[in-house]
Amino acid sequence: MAVASGPLPPDEYDVAVIGGGVNGTGVARDLALRGLRVVLFERHDLAFGASGNSSGMIHGGVRYLSSAPHVTEQSCRDSGYIQRIAPHLLFRMPFLMPVKSARQGRIMFELIDAYFRAYDDYQPLKHSKLHCRLDPGELARLEPGLVGSIVGGISFDEWGIDGVRLCVLNALDAIEHGASVHVHTTVETLERAPEGAEGEGGGRYVVHARNRLTQERVFARAQVVVNATGAWSPITAVASGLPQARVRVRPGKGIHVVLDRRIVNYGVISETIDGRQIFVYPWQNVSIVGTTDDDYYGDLDDVRATSDEVRYLVQGVARIFPSIRAARAIGTYAGVRPTLYEYGPNEDALSREHEVVDHAPDGAPGVYSMIGGKLASYRIFAQELSDLVATREFDSGAPCTTHERPLPGGDEVPDAVALAERHGITPVAARRLVFRHGKRSLRILERAAARPSERDVVCACEPVLEAEVRHVVREELACTVEGVARRTRLGLGACGGMRCAARCGQIVAQERGLPPSEGLAMARDFVTRATATRVVALGPEQARQEALTLAHLRASLGVGT
Ligand SMILES: Cc1cc2nc3c(=O)[nH]c(=O)nc-3n(C[C@H](O)[C@H](O)[C@H](O)COP(=O)(O)OP(=O)(O)OC[C@H]3O[C@@H](n4cnc5c(N)ncnc54)[C@H](O)[C@@H]3O)c2cc1C
Secondary structure (H helix, E strand, C coil): CCCECCCCCCCEEEEEEECCCHHHHHHHHHHHHCCCCEEEECCCCCCCCHHHCCCCECCCCHHHCCCCHHHHHHHHHHHHHHHHHCHHHEEEEEEEEEEECCCCHHHHHHHHHHHHHHHHCCHHHHCCCCCEEECHHHHHHHCCCCCCCEEEEEEEEEEEECHHHHHHHHHHHHHHCCCEEECCEEEEEEEECCCCCHHHCCCCEEEEEEECCCCCEEEEEEEEEEECCHHHHHHHHHHCCCCHHHHCEEEEEEEEEEECCCCCCCEEEEECCCCCEEEEEEECCEEEEECCCEECCCCCCCCCCCHHHHHHHHHHHHCCCHHHHHCCEEEEEEEEEEEECCCCCCHHHCCCCEEEEECHHHCCCCEEEEEECCHHHHHHHHHHHHHHHHHHHHCCCCCCCCCCCCCCCCCCCCCHHHHHHHHCCCHHHHHHHHHHHHHHHHHHHHHHHHCHHHHCEEECCCCEEHHHHHHHHHHCCCCCHHHHHHHHCCCCCCCCCCCCHHHHHHHHHHHHCCCHHHHHHHHHHHHHHHHHHHHCCCCHHHHHHHHHHHHHHHHHCCCCC
């Protein structure tokens, strides 16, 4: 079964990483590239947490410019590096910020313009264009759906990314440099190895884990353990016998609403009823409205948007872009930010800085926690921790190379139109394939050329070819329909998996040598969950139709309703 990339016990590792988000996979890649033996455990799937549910911006964090300019500087610099190592995976995201002609609107406009002039100093680091002042006529031409009395607006330039693919590519590169990555495997406890074991070449720590799909228990010995479990970090600390107070986070829930197409030409900034900044932007083939930021006390393994949160966001955007109310919502997604703990400030005023906690003072030398940070600065966070681990724990002078070595597929971006012609697929399918896989799209198309049936489009909305589904199961540790969806966006478009999940389940079952019934069960789980995330964004009439469609599909999958 393709849940692990390499053998586990009785292997000895230099470093065990807990958590397959962007920080865990980033650090696993960095340390593996330095020649260390790394094992990584992920409780669910890669990017299951915040990293796969973020706004997907490799941005500078213009908001933090006044309170924490070094966070902005760091994110801009790292954005430049991420563009270099994964050029296929980034796309330009120009934003418009309209300024209302309310009282003092003109003064606000001048202040905002001055603020963005300061931000411009950082834009070259991430190869972005400088901001522009726009008059109301220019704004209306760029985004005709904007309404209201507006004194003008500002444009500024950011970058978007698929956060899931970023994690998957970091994990893949780690594997290709010797790491062992285990998904659906929860680390349950961390033990100090018995006295003397270290001298026999054994690690200082024994990591005990359990595979959630097979219930098999596994363990690994390691000299160093990295807790990169994001919002779960305090739970992981307790399970590891570490004081919870040393890894405090202030978990902040954020949700997004997904609309079925690109309803805006640019990202548009708006405000919620209580003055928080939100946005709607075109993202891959859809539009996204986001995001909230609320203290979260619920179950981290089951974070969902509520209809209240959806209404709060839609109301905020509709104020300046009313046609959003006519757009078709096709889903929501939610994640929890592992923000550094602070008591008092409002959630969105919290620092986006990151911190490495060294647990030596807690009696656990060689154990480190990574807390906070951003997708946009994950690489530098991973570098900081890896520098510390390599020098202090392994006396290694191996330098960091993650800023210059391309991620898998990032060494060249093939011409999608030429690929489409050569392989007889649509240019849209080729373009999406190149976006996700870069040069590795050639491998997938070569596979399809050898087996023409694999050129079939399994998911028409995105679109995803059968060869790509097989590729992510074989090569990228996907083991369920949901895992395929996460890596390829299958079923995340307008049909919500109703037309493609069953076929995908069949393919996954075939690839993993499982009975077809298990493939169908995976498909049922996927569409059921997708429907639950969608229903909160639908009106009652649509929700009733959705329930009927789901019942029909479940019946056709051979499952009772
Ligand atoms: C709504 C939202 C929007 C955001 N937008 C942006 C943005 O646009 N740009 C930006 O730069 N940043 C953004 N962020 C912040 C960014 O996503 C996070 O800072 C970053 O992804 C944190 O990564 P992580 O690896 O620390 O945590 P996570 O991605 O949460 O990963 C932690 C992983 O640990 C696993 N785990 C937990 N316990 C165990 C265990 N016992 N054993 C094994 N595995 C375990 C979990 O399953 C999870 O996959 C956003 C965050 C949110 C929530």
